Amino acid sequence: MNTDEAIALVEGATAEELFGGADAHQQYRALAKLIHPDAIGPRGTKAFARLSELWRSRGTIRSARGVYSTTTLEHRGDLANLYKVPEGHLKLVRDPACNDLMAREAAALRRMAEHADPRYLPYVPRLVDTFRHKADGTARRGNVIGVSATRLHSLAEVQRKRPHGLDPRDAAWMWRRLLVGLGTAHRAGVVHGAVLPEHVLIEPGDHGVVLVDWCYSASEPGERIAAIVPRHRDRYPAEVLDRGEPGPYTDLAMAAGLMADLMGDRAPKALRRFADGCRLASPRQRPDDAWRLLAELDELLHRLYGPRKFRPFAI
Template identity: 55%
Template sequence: MSAFEDAVFAIFAAESPADLFDSEDTFRRLRRTVHPDVAPLGSEGIATSAFTRLTELWEARGPTIGRYPLGEKPIDGDLADLFRSGTALLKIARDPADNDLLAAEADALRRPKDRRYRAYFPSLRETLVVEDDGDYRAVNVLDRCDGFVDLATVARAYPDGVDPRDVAWMWRRLLVALGAAHRAGIVHGAVLPEHVLIHPDDHGLVLVDWCYSAVPGAAVPALVERYRDAYPPEVLGKQPAVPATDLYLASGLMLRLMGGRAHAELRRFANGCRLKAPRMRPDDAWHLLGELDELLPALYGPRRFRKFALPA
């Protein structure tokens, strides 16, 4: 499609300002593209309608933070409110006391430099500060992960457990993400269902919510209380976090996702990553990925692409 057709489609597909605008620059670009005076010959009528609809959406955009119009209803995160704004996602600390956790996330997302693995991490656009009745709250502006679902949603869709052959590709990609993070000098600290997003069709994976991250040797700064039982002893005891901390969390997550469908060999493999003392566990995600790649063919045959879909 042409730029004009793309703009018209986007304008009429938007149900709210937040679906269309992520900055005033977007509005200005769209306005130039669909202005009736510059519309392609014979398209003046649709251009006028699109221009009118564009103006209505812009005027109805409501509050903004910086150059980002906010959607009407936030998504409730563990410690932040999430607002969709066009292709951006604004993550705003709910309590100023948690500003340091959003700063930790921003620092973590700046660390990975290897372009081969950037797709496994959210893309940080910028950081902002918003003032609210004298309080200042941190804001991280991220790219949206459209088309992705979290593993909590996947688990609910498969209450009897996900087929281990499908979990295999999620597990492999999660280890790649963790390997890249550890190589960049950061421990995620909260590898939990809501923080692992997958793309069912493309078999993509993004590891999100880096607010709980720490450099190796520092304690994980906070925990998600409802998942207390999923954490290794060093997190609960405020002891230093290490790469083995993430591998403990990731292995437990994969076990719970498979439920009773996990093969006994996969259980043994995962439980070997969940020993009490960090020094007794694997501490290299890349090496662990190699071991998993040796185990899977022995259980399920040669690797092949399996379509994965969530029940309607």
């Protein structure tokens, strides 16, 4: 690369395009050597100033709505890296082939924000921003999402720390609130499609529940679940694996299986039969209304344990 090419590159590139490769420091030093005013005189002044500004701003992503930092990688999800930002988390898909799944999440969260009962929106994330980010000639989709709760833990973490099963009275509030979240989504016309341990977050102290990762969702009539999480293949109902049409019965079956696994052998027979009834092979035979199922669950819990009482829970 000669000096003229270096100047043109710096004047036309973004920070991600210049410094998104394996050795950003080497790229900076090479460009600085070519365009520094001490080396080429005044014509390098403007380009070198821009190079310096781009170097300072590396590690940030700009959209039409905001500027987000990628300096704090908090979690590597199935599809995306999650970076901690003041608004919540920036989810940036790793493989551009999964851009459509990130678009599904944005569509689902937008639809729920527009159509769901506002009282129950804390059960799902809030879409702050969605955009396509181009670096190194590759466009990847990013979503910025926020949640109302803090100190969240996934049910995967609960399972790891309670390997012998969770007390059904503790699982009860998690199941109840999960049904509220699903009922909220279903009434807005959205099927989550991946009710898995990593995607259900709880706030132990306040008994909060947030259902995250809506990348696998279906929010349009006739839309199918586009992908699964391979390591959880055995948790999916047949209609997902067979590319059939999903519905509320899909999410309710996965939720029941998750809660049954969480309780393990500690689940009383009546509660296990209840969960099994949600997971019958035929979707037509399963419950398809989360709110009605919640009322039936409450009746069963009352028969088993009496009036509801708040049970402190710690991870």
